[in-house]
Amino acid sequence: MTATLNRPSVLLDAPRLLATQPLLRAVSLTKRYGKRVAVGNVSLDVYPGEVVGIVGESGSGKSTLLRMLNLEEMPDAGSYMLNIDGIRDQNLFALERFDRRAVQIQHIGVVYQNPHLGLRMKFTSSGNVAERLLIAGERRFETLRQAARESLSASEFPLDRMDDPPRILSGGMQQRVQLAKALAMKPALLLLDEPTTGLDVSIQATVLDTLKRLQRERKMTIVLVSHDLGVIRTLADRVLVMRGGKVIERGLTDQILDDPQHPYTQQLVHAKL
């Protein structure tokens, strides 16, 4: 009789990132504008509950990459999959326009640096949040009001101002409305494009607090684009450094920010006023 080794079937808990499938899998994304390569052969895996930061200088392709992840822009090459029931193993860039829009509304939330891009300035703030549900097919007024209230309070927006148009709100409040709109459909993936750039430091801190709390409570999966290393350090678990459309370095946030290997990253980390 063979000696049975008395050992558990799993020796050690596999690291979380190996045990679970990535939520977002983008492979060799390439985008050219004429001869210019905006994004060249970038691959990216993001695991559930993870925050991935993308840093780089202006023109490095980070915003283009984010627009592709938001299905706003089609790449010249590459595939993009989200590990969500119903669209699993489906290259989202190959979908019909109508289905792509449905995926975008249902599963992806986005916050832009410029609130004018993400909000209707003259409509009410609650209407801006409700719009996502309307596009997804909700037709009961009371449900929309309730959803707007929940979403706005989750982003710590004062509810007595929920029917004010973003036009008359402060910059920080506008970002909170954008965040509420992004959260309205409880998306699997949240994309943040410089969410706190342009806000003063104290407001920036409270918005970051809100983001951090939401991430902790809801186990949100976030892709965050910023050139502000402070924001990246506060929120991100992992970092990609981009330059000239290419990823030149990637790794854990602490590792990249405290011990950068690539000369450009070293320059970036030490470039402080």
Next chain:
Amino acid sequence: MPLTDLTSERQDYSYGYLDAYAKRELRRRALKAIAIPGYQVPYASRELPIARGWGTGGLQVTLALVGPESVVKVIDQGADDSVNAANLRRFITRMSGCATTTDTTNATILQSRHRIPEEIMGEGQALVLQVPDPEPLRRVQPDISKAAQLHADADYGQMWLGLYEQLVRYKQYVQGADYPSLVHGRYVMNPSPIPRWDTPKLHQAAHLTLLSAGREKRMYAVPPYTNVYPLEFDDIPFQVEDQTGRVCKTTGAQNKFMNELPQPDGTAVYELSDSGYAEKLANGRLPAATYFDEQGNFYHDGYLKPPVRLA
């Protein structure tokens, strides 16, 4: 044989002002519009001796439809005697030799700006509505090529955003004219700036409705017996303007669409907006059945739901 015997006598204008090619264009586009209810068909809009914005779209359709046996009625805000209506009527009859009328039931072609008559129109009648802005998505999607995609996908969710804003600000639908409506379960259209009061009249109507925008060069249609539903939330039904308590000062009629005449002392008196109908009542002639009866009930039972007021 001299050449003059072989040719027809020289005329200043083609019959019905428009040349044969223009009429063929308009009739073909009208057929397409009727075949796809609510779909905006682009057409080659012609120059007319009136300015854009004064009903050139409606006038072109009327001129393409009119014949010597036609009986034409033209109204502007319900009135047969306004300058614009009188001008158009005179032009149409001069160019076509057709008869004119102010009686809705006698007309074969009824060109209108801003109103649908109170008396029920029947089979064989054509209602031509002048449209300033044919695009219902304009308010929520200013990019016209994106709006075209939304039409193609029947993706009209954003239309409810305008209604949401109205309910938030005023607790009820307040859009006074051009209330967006879903035609034949497929296309959302702007039913031209008719009041909400007139929008239900298009639903399962016996007459043909052609809507034409001359400046925007778009034509669309509601064929006879087609479903037309105003957009509404599931829990807040669409409402027409409340006309209760308004009595016409000349005819004593009630529950019809009224013009409000402010008085020097701050009060208001009312008169019927539909002047052809008012004329009938005033002369003691028996009017035909109306879309809304004296109690304000719509002729399609159950189409208009009881109001729900928001707290």
